Amino acid sequence: QSALTQPASVSGSPGQSITISCTGTSSDIGGYNYVSWYQQHPGKAPKLMIYDVSNRPSGVSNRFSGSKSGSTASLTVSGLQAEDEADYYCTSYTSISTLVFGGGTKLTVL
Amino acid sequence: EVQLVESGGGLVQPGGSLRLSCAASGLTFNMYSMSWVRQAPGKGLEWVSGISGSGGETSYGDSAKGRFTISRDNSKNTLYLQMNSLRADDTAVYYCAKGRRNNRDGMDVWGQGTTVTVSS
Numbered sequence: 001q002s003a004l005t006q007p008a009s010v011s012g013s014p015g016q017s018i019t020i021s022c023t024g025t026s027s028d029i030g031g032y033n034y035v036s037w038y039q040q041h042p043g044k045a046p047k048l049m050i051y052d053v054s055n056r057p058s059g060v061s062n063r064f065s066g067s068k069s070g071s072t073a074s075l076t077v078s079g080l081q082a083e084d085e086a087d088y089y090c091t092s093y094t095s096i097s098t099l100v101f102g103g104g105t106k107l108t109v110l
Numbered sequence: 111e112v113q114l115v116e117s118g119g120g121l122v123q124p125g126g127s128l129r130l131s132c133a134a135s136g137l138t139f140n141m142y143s144m145s146w147v148r149q150a151p152g153k154g155l156e157w158v159s160g161i162s163g164s165g166g167e168t169s170y171g172d173s174a175k176g177r178f179t180i181s182r183d184n185s186k187n188t189l190y191l192q193m194n195s196l197r198a199d200d201t202a203v204y205y206c207a208k209g210r211r212n213n214r215d216g217m218d219v220w221g222q223g224t225t226v227t228v229s230s
Binding site for chain 2: 001003032034036038040045046047048050051052057087089091093096097098099100101102103104
């Protein structure tokens with residue numbers, strides 16, 4: 001199972017919005033509405049930010065939103081804040097009943 | 111508060127074995143699927159293996175198939191990962207993670223990780 005494709009890095013200024021893409025195939029993202037997004041700060045465990053493509057767990061800021069079109073999922077962070085600077089990973093359920101992660105995207109707040 | 115605490119990591123020689131444990135508290139353990147996820151130094155996250163709440167269904171990523179075995183003891187609220195035939199590229203921080211309901215719809219609680227180093 002190949003990893004999902006994410007850009008290595010994205011950046012934005014405070015207050016701006018950014019979008020991170022996550023591209024898979026019809027065997028993962030395109031076939032299921034089971035895409036999740038995780039935020040990871042250096043030296044910390046990952047944190048669930050979005051599940052089932054577009055749902056936020058309680059306690060996650062509504063500045064984070066998710067969507068999907070075909071085999072590409074997206075995470076949008078609006079109103080960028082310094083604390084949003086972190087690595088972000090997408091993951092999807094697959095047709096062989098496994099999970100697959102994206103390679104990760106480093107978000108820099110300028 | 112739900113807590114996951116991993117243990118069992120350490121230094122092991124290539125070809126050796128190690129068993130990781132993940133002790134869960136603050137939840138009805140047998141209601142939730144669990145996963146192991148690893149992160150090699152300076153690299154991204156990699157899903158290793160998952161198991162259903164009852165333990166009756168398991169699945170593995172390509173790197174784990176044939177070498178690793180996931181299991182759980184619901185009477186002890188503990189998740190395990192038996193790792194055999196370890197290689198240098200298995201060196202990583204290993205996290206256990208709880209599925210929201212199952213592993214497909216997100217992993218909402220993570221442990222702090224345990225470090226496995228495979229080296230001679």
